[in-house]
Amino acid sequence: MQDTFFSRRLPESINRIILRFPDEVQEFFLEMISAERSKQTIANYAYDFALFFDYLDTKGSDLHQIDSRMIKSFFRHIENGYERKVWVKVRKKDPASGFIHEEWVERTHYRENTRAGKRRKQASLRSLFRFLVKNRVLDRDPMEEYEDATLRSRNQTKVPVFLTRDEALRLIEAVASYHQKKKRSASWTEYRDRAILLLFLNTGMRVSELVGLNMNSIQLDGGILRVVVLGKGGKERMLKLNQTARSALEAYMKQRPRDGVPKEHQDALFLNKNRTRMSRKAVYEALRKYAREASLPPKAANISPHKLRHTLATLLLSNGENLRVVQEILGHSSIQTTQIYTHVINSEKDEALDRLGWS
Template sequence: MNESAIPLPNSLQRPLERFYEYLRSEKGLSLHTQRNYKQQLETMAQHLAHLGIKDWSQVDAGWVRQLASKGMRDGMKASSLATRLSSLRSFFDFLILRGEMSANPAKGVSAPRKKRPLPKNLDVDEVGQLLEVNEDDPLSVRDRAMMELMYGAGLRLAEMVSVNVKDVGLSSGELRVVGKGDKERKVPFSGMAAEWVAKWLKVRASLANPDEPALFVSKLGVRISHRNVQKRMAEWGQKQSVASHISPHKLRHSFATHVLESSNNLRAVQELLGHENISTTQIYTHLDFQHLAEVYDQAHPRARKKGNN
């Protein structure tokens, strides 16, 4: 429920007015940011006044956390809550600058991270439907090879685009890729991914410029762009009548999900994806809870049902 506005005591209002003038005259912030800061600070000042706070010096980290909690209860987005806390930190820095406060109680309070929505993975049947590309023109062979490799090796889009012909080890079943932070790793690829990369290498010369090192090239004979890959995969999704929108990231996510569900080996999937921290892999992928429950029921000695011993 919204609190009705009440007149703020001068001890709360005047420092705010001085801060707004400081933002206008010295900080050079955009009008949009100035308005956002003012709106957030006025809202927080009203809440504090309702709770009996009469001076900004009374506000400690506990009060700041309460202001953040109220924002969350009111349904604020993470980005808006971050702006609220940012405005408060800037205001207290201003009061410290003027000698009106000795420490910034908002410094150690951070907004919850904005959750990044994960793409829904394709199920195995949808992947099969997508990859039933039987056209034998060079562009179709290239596109199927790219999709087979994205799904077969779990590559990031940037990793796949940057692969050169010399990085492909068809006989060894290894692919050299350069991931985030210019970290090099080798990933295994075999089966349909290796088969279609080999098919593409046989026809690649019909498109690629003679001195082009890239594995995958565009019609212009140079390294294919990120945007071109995204566009082609989306088009193939429509052409193959796949209900889900197809993107390179969705194929990588599907690779991770399917391997993890089949193997239950989170550490191996972490290595395959090139994640530095396993926590990233835990967020990035998801397991079928029912599958986990069945494993638990069968494996845990205190969970086994009588008669299954």
């Protein structure tokens, strides 16, 4: 692929995906960039569209042949999971010269198709087709005719999964116990992982927000250490770090490698073992490793950064914090999103009353 830059504001891996789309669809992404949508949101749209247009290719269809039956067929095709193709830059050593060079390779990952994932793909396609109709690329919106009775009949608000305070403490302690079992002195990655866990539990930031942090995102103001988080829609929020999180972050920053970091990654706060900016996938893998070490219960078997976000919100509300304050900490644009955590508190009250017995 000769031209790998659709937009210099996006990662090259996402540029490579968008450049495969029809020109009319690329215009949709230009609108998203103009609207200052977050890089992660744009990436999610790109992944969803790539899946859809790859399916169209297998059917020998193009943009103007899409109808509701084809959309229904697509969602049935990915119902039980699908393969996602991503571009990854790898470093390879030339066996003859010994020189290290970088090259892009396409890799395939199998993905489960969750209910939330289905909704997101539907929302992505709705946005695209509305844009195409508005700009007179298409005469009608095929999504208006599409119905998914399964999702409609089973649409329920699920109570967020979260850790108790004791479970969260066990997860933090697992970082040290895991590395002790490896029978080695503390490495910089141990300091990094402890800082990451405490940042999640102290700020409730999203994983995309965490991996996007730079060295200058950490600011000292009058003896108070704060982290500047760039959230959805380019909105910034500044959050104070408590003493535990502050100590862990400062310890990591002292240990963070300075040598061997590629120029384009020198500003990144969290680095991986290759000394490049840490990826979302690497963060997920680290969390699951420590969840196994902590022997957390089944509900936490698939621990994720978002469940740690749920944990902070639930603990804050359990402690009687104001809903508006929790909304601002999490960076929710609507308080209705934050209110889902009140269901958790109410369910805890229900369970407490049930345990009274009286029989």
